[in-house]
Amino acid sequence: MTSPTAAERLSRAFRSLDTAGVIAREDFGWGRGDGPSLMYGEREKHAPEAHGFVHDAVDRGPGLLFYGVFTDQPRQDPEEQAAIGREVVGALRAQGLEPSWDGSPRTAIELTESAWERRDPRERADGGAEAPALRVSFQDTRLDHGGLRGLPGEGVPVHGRSWRELMYRLCPATNSWMSFVSPDDEKCVQMAWERGPRLRVEVPYARERATRFLHLPLDQAEQVVAALADEGRLVLDRFGEPEVEPWSV
Numbered sequence: 359m360t361s362p363t364a365a366e367r368l369s370r371a372f373r374s375l376d377t378a379g380v381i382a383r384e385d386f387g388w389g390r391g392d393g394p395s396l397m398y399g400e401r402e403k404h405a406p407e408a409h410g411f412v413h414d415a416v417d418r419g420p421g422l423l424f425y426g427v428f429t430d431q432p433r434q435d436p437e438e439q440a441a442i443g444r445e446v447v448g449a450l451r452a453q454g455l456e457p458s459w460d461g462s463p464r465t466a467i468e469l470t471e472s473a474w475e476r477r478d479p480r481e482r483a484d485g486g487a488e489a490p491a492l493r494v495s496f497q498d499t500r501l502d503h504g505g506l507r508g509l510p511g512e513g514v515p516v517h518g519r520s521w522r523e524l525m526y527r528l529c530p531a532t533n534s535w536m537s538f539v540s541p542d543d544e545k546c547v548q549m550a551w552e553r554g555p556r557l558r559v560e561v562p563y564a565r566e567r568a569t570r571f572l573h574l575p576l577d578q579a580e581q582v583v584a585a586l587a588d589e590g591r592l593v594l595d596r597f598g599e600p601e602v603e604p605w606s607v
Contacts, residue, residue, distance in 0.1 A: 360519040365476045367453040368469070369526035372412070373576055375449050376530045376555055379409045380425075380442060383529065386413040393424050401428060404531045405555055410442035412467075423457075423467040439463035476523065490515035491587040496536040498529050521587060522580060530555040538583050540590055547586050547594075549579055560603075561594050570600035 362370065372382035381400050386393065397411040412425040425446050427438040440463040447467060450457045458468040495512045516524065521538060528536050528551070535550035549559045552573075559579045560571035571594075574582070578597050585593040594600055 362453075363475070363523065364455065364470070366523040366526060367455050368450070369523065371446075371449040371453040371455065373526055373530065374452070375412060375446065376405070377575070378445070378449075379405075379407060380445055380449075381405055381408045381411040382446075383411075383413040384527065386415070394426055397426070398428065400531070404551075404553060406553075410445065412442070412446045421468055421470070423469065425467065434463070436463045443467060476527075490517050490541065491519075492516050492521050492583075493539045493541070494521055494524055494536060495539075496524070496528060497534060499531045499534045519584075519587070521583060525549075525580065525583065526576070530557070538586060540586060545586055545590065545592055547583050547592070559594065561592050561600075567605045569603045569605070570594060571603060572598050572600050 369384065372384060375382040381397055381404075383397070383400065386396065393413045393415060394411070397413065400411070401408045408428065410425065410427045412423055414423055423446065425439070425442045427434050427442050429435065429438070440461065443459060443461070443463060447457050447459055450467075450469070455469060459465065492515075494514045494516050496514075497511060514524070525536060528534050530551045532551060532553045532555075535548065537546055537548040539546045546562055547559065548562065549557055552558055556573050557576060557579055558571055559574045559582055560569045562569045574597055582592075582594055582597070585591045
């Protein structure tokens with residue numbers, strides 16, 4: 359299996375924070391000052407139970423992460439803010455990254471710039487001409503700030519396991535979705551983020567005019583897509599009895 363790049367590890371860490379109640383956004387906002395106000399909007403729309411946030415800032419260049427705690431007070435409590443910092447550092451280290459931080463809520467968390475060096479999924483890492491493993495389409499509701507900027511949203515041919523980086527970069531905001539289609543156009547796996555956030559993973563069946571779906575954690579969703587990319591198989595039912603949703607006429 360291809361090892362995750364530093365950029366993919368960063369996205370994986372951010373998604374683990376999202377599911378733990380810390381809203382995590384890449385390429386978000388324009389500085390430390392306006393990030394918190396934007397994050398309150400993200401919580402209201404997409405993750406009302408979130409207790410903290412972390413984001414980078416596009417105007418400061420790669421390498422800095424800013425974090426904080428949601429509060430109804432005029433100022434953040436320093437100890438609560440530092441606790442979010444520790445949570446972020448722990449998630450980064452769990453993915454094999456090496457953040458630098460002095461533990462003070464007044465300082466940003468630093469990462470090496472390689473964490474923002476994203477590969478183009480349309481190109482093979484070895485320069486070969488092998489056919490793509492999947493075609494990926496997506497809608498990222500945070501595309502104005504999100505980590506998928508610069509890519510077309512429809513029919514992106516991806517090689518090897520580069521689809522993983524796209525999947526983890528997809529912002530877990532309501533109505534963000536991604537589809538993965540086999541090269542022969544015969545099979546498809548789709549996923550969409552819902553308010554919470556929680557992830558709906560589904561397989562459409564044209565002959566039945568119905569879609570089967572489950573709500574899954576990202577690691578299980580990854581296994582569903584991997585089976586399609588590597589073996590051409592649909593294995594959604596491996597993780598439970600899917601619900602069936604008939605197509606409207």
